[in-house]
Amino acid sequence: MTQTRKTSFQDVRDAVIRRIQDQEWPQGSLLPTELELAEEFGCARATVNRALRELAERGIIDRKRKSGTRVCVAPVKQAKFEIAVTRHTVEETNAQYRYSLVDRKQLEAPEWLRARLGLGGVQPALHLRSMHYADNQPFQYEDRWIMLDTVPDAETENFEIIAPGEWLVSRVPFSDAEIVFSACAADETLGRFLGTPTGTPLFQVERTTWFQGQPVTYVRLTFQPGYSMSTRY
Amino acid sequence: MTQTRKTSFQDVRDAVIRRIQDQEWPQGSLLPTELELAEEFGCARATVNRALRELAERGIIDRKRKSGTRVCVAPVKQAKFEIAVTRHTVEETNAQYRYSLVDRKQLEAPEWLRARLGLGGVQPALHLRSMHYADNQPFQYEDRWIMLDTVPDAETENFEIIAPGEWLVSRVPFSDAEIVFSACAADETLGRFLGTPTGTPLFQVERTTWFQGQPVTYVRLTFQPGYSMSTRY
DNA sequence: CAGTGGTCTAGACCACGGT
DNA sequence: CCGTGGTCTAGACCACTGG
The missing domain is CATH 3.40.1410.10 (Chorismate lyase-like)
Structure with a gap:
C-alpha cells in the first residue's frame, strides 16, 4: 500500500535538511521563498512555514523578512541537557x-x-x-x-x-x-x-x-x- | 494609545505561564481544552495550539490526546548550550x-x-x-x-x-x-x-x-x- | 466509540527591512 | 515602496487513546 498522504511539515523539513546535506543548497545560499516551496511540495504556505521555523530554531537556517531564508554558514550547535532532580x-x-x-x-x-x-x-x-x-x-x-x-x-x-x-x-x-x-x-x-x-x-x-x-x-x-x-x- | 490588538499565541502562552506560576493551575492539574481556551481568549484554536505546543516542548505541560493537557509535576529543566567553534x-x-x-x-x-x-x-x-x-x-x-x-x-x-x-x-x-x-x-x-x-x-x-x-x-x-x-x- | 490534541488548508493582513 | 516572512482565522479531517 503506497499511501499518497498529504505532505506534512515533517516531509518538508526533512526534504530541506536533505538538500542542505547534499549541498544542493550550500552554506550561505538563499532558499526559495515559502510560496515557491509550497507550490513545489504541493502544500499550504503555513506548512512550509512551520517546517522552516523549526529549522530556524535549531540554528540550521537564518530567516529575515524581505531578504529571505539562508543556510547558516557556521551553524552553532545546540546541546540540550535535561536536568532532573x-x-x-x-x-x-x-x-x-x-x-x-x-x-x-x-x-x-x-x-x-x-x-x-x-x-x-x-x-x-x-x-x-x-x-x-x-x-x-x-x-x-x-x-x-x-x-x-x-x-x-x-x-x-x-x-x-x-x-x-x-x-x-x-x-x-x-x-x-x-x-x-x-x-x-x-x-x-x-x-x-x-x-x-x-x-x-x-x-x-x-x-x-x-x-x-x-x-x-x-x-x-x-x-x-x-x-x-x-x-x- | 491602548491598542486592542489581536490575541497572539504569545499572549496565550504568557497567560498560561502566569496561571501556572500563580498556582491557579497547580502541578498535575488538568487545563481546559484548546477549544475552551480559544473561546476564553477570543482567538482561533490554532493559536492556542501553538502556544501550548511551545510550552509542551519546554517541558512545562504534558499533552495527551483524549486525556488533555496537564501541568508537569516534576518539570525537567532543559539547559541549552550553544557550542560554537x-x-x-x-x-x-x-x-x-x-x-x-x-x-x-x-x-x-x-x-x-x-x-x-x-x-x-x-x-x-x-x-x-x-x-x-x-x-x-x-x-x-x-x-x-x-x-x-x-x-x-x-x-x-x-x-x-x-x-x-x-x-x-x-x-x-x-x-x-x-x-x-x-x-x-x-x-x-x-x-x-x-x-x-x-x-x-x-x-x-x-x-x-x-x-x-x-x-x-x-x-x-x-x-x-x-x-x-x-x-x- | 468519542473526546482531545495534531495537523493541514486557503486566505488574509501585518511587520520588518531592503531598495 | 513592496517582497518576504510572521501570524491569525475558520474550518476540516486525522490519529491516538481512555473509558
Missing part, C-alpha cells in the same frame, strides 16, 4: 537512591551569595548540605542556600526525609535559572563525603534560581569522581 | 584569538576510537593535536581524530592555518553528534600546553560527530584551568 538521575541507572541530610543551618546570606543573587542588605537564608547515594555509594554532594524571604515555608521544613531539590520543585512551579558547569578539585570536605583523595578532579554543576524575579536558591552539586554528563543533538 | 568562543570575550597546530599524523584508527564510533576493521584516520590561545594565553588544548573514509579531503589539508573545527564545519553542513562534559586532571602533556601543574582539575568537552551515518570526527577539548560553561533557561 537527583533522585531521578540515580534511579534512571537502575541504582537504589538514598538521601541524607548532613547539616542544616539558618543564617544570614553571606556577602558572596548576595552578590551572586544581585541583592543588598540583610537576607535570611537556609544553608543545607546533603549527600545523595546510588546503591549506597557516594553519588553527589549538595551544598544549597534557600532564600527564606522568597520561600518562607522552608523555615519549618527539616529536610531530613525529602531532599531540598525535590521539595523545591514541588513548591515552585518553574522558574528562571542560570546554570554553570565546571571542574573543581576535591577539598577535604568533598573528599570525605565522596570518598576520594583531596585534589581529585570533580565535575560540578552550580544552579541559581529565581521565581518571578525573586531569588529562590543557589546550589552547588558536586559529583562522584569520573562522572560525566552527555547528550545528543 | 573555538575562535568564536574566544572572540566573544573580546580577546585576540590564535591557533597553533602541535602535531599532525596519519594513522589507523586505534581500537578505542573504533569502539567509540561503532566500527570494526581498519580505518584510516588523521590525528591532530593543536592549541587555541586567547590574548596569547593558553585557552584550549584540542586532541582530534578525523575519519578519512568519511572526509577524504582532510588528507591533503595541512591544518597549519585553519583549525580543524572550522575546516570541518565548512565542509560538513551539519551532523548528528554526541557531546560529553566532564572533569579531568592535567597530565604531563596538558599541563605543559595549558601552563598548569600536573593534577590540576580541568573542564573538558568530548564530541563525536556523524554525517549521514558515517563517523566524521572525535574531539576532546580541554580548557584552561578555571574555565566554566554557563547558560540560562
